Amino acid sequence: MVSNEVLIGASGLTKKYDNYTAVNGIDFEVYKGECVGFLGPNGAGKTTTIRMIYCFLLPSAGKLEVAGFDVHTECRKIKAVVGVAPQEDNLDPDFSVLKNLTTYARYFGISKDEALKRAEEQLKFFQLEEKRDAPIMSLSTGMKRRLIFARALINQPQVLLLDEPTTGLDPQARHLVWDEVRYLKKQGVTIILTTHYMDEAEVLCDRILIVDHGRIIEQGTPKQLIEKHVGKEVLELDYDEKLPVLLKEAFQSARIERLGDRLQVFTDQPHGVFEAFLQKHKLQNVMIRNANMEDVFLKLTGRGLREE
Amino acid sequence: MVWHRNFDVFLNTLKVNFFPSLLEPILYLAAFGFGLGGFIPSIEGQPYVNFIAPALVAISIMNGSFFECTYASFVRMYFQKTFDAIVATPVSVEEVVAGELLWGATRATINATIVLAVISAASLFTAVPLVSSPLFILVPLIAFFAGLLFSSIAMCFTAAAPNVDFFNYPAFLFVTPMLFLCGTFFPLTSLPIPAQGLAFAVLPLTQVVNVVRGAIVGAVEPILGLSVEAILAYSVVWLVLATVLFFVMGINLMKKRLTS
Incomplete structure (x- = not known):
């Protein structure tokens, strides 16, 4: 307690x-x-x-x-x-x-x-x-x-x-x-x-x-x-050069990050928005997951490697 | 408590710690006392073996404490991180270092007592007993304080040591020269006068040899025209002052190293 x-x-x-x-x-x-x-x-x-x-x-x-x-x-x-x-x-x-x-x-x-x-x-x-x-x-x-x-x-x-x-x-x-x-x-x-x-x-x-x-x-x-920094859900998908524009249109307030050949989309909108998007666009290798502390941590401290 | 820890380890490793310290003085006594000594008529009217026997006790004090608080303490501090673990408990850094120093002094006392026992036993084979003064009973006490001095000096080196190889400097440039130049295997009077003065004035082992020789045979080797009383008084005062000085210095230097 x-x-x-x-x-x-x-x-x-x-x-x-x-x-x-x-x-x-x-x-x-x-x-x-x-x-x-x-x-x-x-x-x-x-x-x-x-x-x-x-x-x-x-x-x-x-x-x-x-x-x-x-x-x-x-x-x-x-x-x-x-x-x-x-x-x-x-x-x-x-x-x-x-x-x-x-x-x-x-x-x-x-x-x-x-x-x-x-x-x-x-x-x-x-x-x-x-x-x-x-x-x-x-x-x-x-x-x-x-x-x-x-x-x-x-x-x-x-x-x-x-x-x-x-x-x-x-x-x-x-x-x-x-x-x-x-x-x-x-x-x-x-x-x-x-x-x-x-x-x-x-x-x-x-x-x-x-x-x-x-x-x-x-x-x-x-x-x-x-909730404050990354919202509820994260959409992860393979990178494709047409995708960023498409995603920006669909989720105007979202933050989109590219990590090598993957894209991550963070949004503060309620559950379900990503499903709707995925029904319209047939994409491979897609995952919707709950936002977690790792997302918060990387957002706040950046992705650069640190030395001891 | 730190002392107790080291004592427990010593008990656990009795076999490797005890027997070598028993064997070493026997070898010295046999090689130098009875072997080499056979070719040396006498020193100051006494057989050579009687001259070196007290010095062997003094050397065991120096070696026991100096190596305990250099190599062994460094391993505990640096590689085993034992001190880091202990200072997370109510024990303070000063107490950890003081415990190490008292343990070094204890090792010196144990070693000196073993050597004293060995030379007493060896008296069975000598013309004149190697231990001839009742003051020999003071040897463990002398060993403890002299051991505290060498431990404290050693701890100052440990506080400055960047790595374990560093101890080659004090071991070969400080301990080894003293082993031979402090009235141990030959009288100080064989050295040139300035060297005699230097060895007598500043080297710690000279003082320990004087005091131990005084306790074991009831006399010291005369030097620089001084009386036996004057020599002994100088050595005792020197030892007391140096022990206090280096004890405080060793603790402070270690504290500085461990808390920054």
Whole structure:
């Protein structure tokens, strides 16, 4: 349940390095119990923002409060109530799966018995019981991601930070992670996640912030964003030089985009307009689909490739 | 807690960590003490093997802590990202680095105690016991603080290291020269006077050799016309000040590296 209590609040939050600004004066709020997605191309400032939330990086300017604590002065209190699942694999290769969890619990000052109990619970939930005593080196990418997720929950956090939690996972493992996120949301855990998978953001997030070049360029619920920027439906068809003129006539207010040898037509008109058009014109290889977050994302951040 | 982590790893890898550190002093003692020593009449009135035995303890302190906080710490920081994982918990960067330094000092203490045990056992085969002062009981304590110094110096290099090969510089230009030039395998007095002064004034291993030799045989090699008391006092004060200085410096440099 999303409440109106602000759990994370940022204003004018900035992170500057010698010659570039990773995060450029952003303002945002995350409410208790909410799941918020940070979307943006590589280098947009998502990970930097996440890292400032758990005090890994100190902001260059601006205010940032987490669970009522200031990141400048009360890091230890913040870190006690935050769980972090970073993008990169930083599991401890010197220990087994179980020992990774219990050692990590010790850093939180959790007692040995309690740590063991929680570790076993997490292993069960993430279906890693069989790997309990296996060395980290022997785990697949999917198992490592799940263990990192399990480790982030060992302190029973109020706020969970998931930085690309499903990158590189197969569909089965991805759905396991999604189930866990939904379950935690029901438990009232506040979640911030970054992802490059738009379907993931659409399914999991109550609200989405789209960031680019260190700024928040748009925010809203997935539904709001889709309706506002791309309408309800998208018509996709093979490119033909006569088509753009034809389409422009039929859908005056539509936005038409060419992607290689495909055309995409976006319209804010109600369902059914595309069917009528297709009945008049016999065309091959045509698809009408619902508009989605990916359309929004590409519209707002452009199609150019980004380097890290 | 960071110390505890490293200790757990040490226990898990006891076989590869413990036995080599047991074998090394035995080899040194056999090769230099009993082998080479057979051709050397005596140094300062004592058999050669008695001269080098305390130095082997001092060298084990230096090697144990220096390599722990260069190569091993760097691997944990850079390749395993262990520090990144730990600082996401209530443990701070300063505490992570302090834990590493205390662990380096602990490795030095373990190593020095092993070597001390080895030379005590070897006394069975020597004319004069290799350990002849009751102050030898202080060796683990000395090893811990001297280990903290070498760990801290090592950590300053780790904070500056762009990659793991970088450690060839301090290992070959700093540690190896000290291994031979600090009154270890031959007395400082064999060096030219300016070099004697330099080794005595600035090289950390010289101080550790002095203090350890004082504890194990109850005397130090006289140098530059100074009294035994003056030499020992200088070395102890030097060690304390340098340890405090480098401890603070190591933590600060690492903090700078890890948080920017």
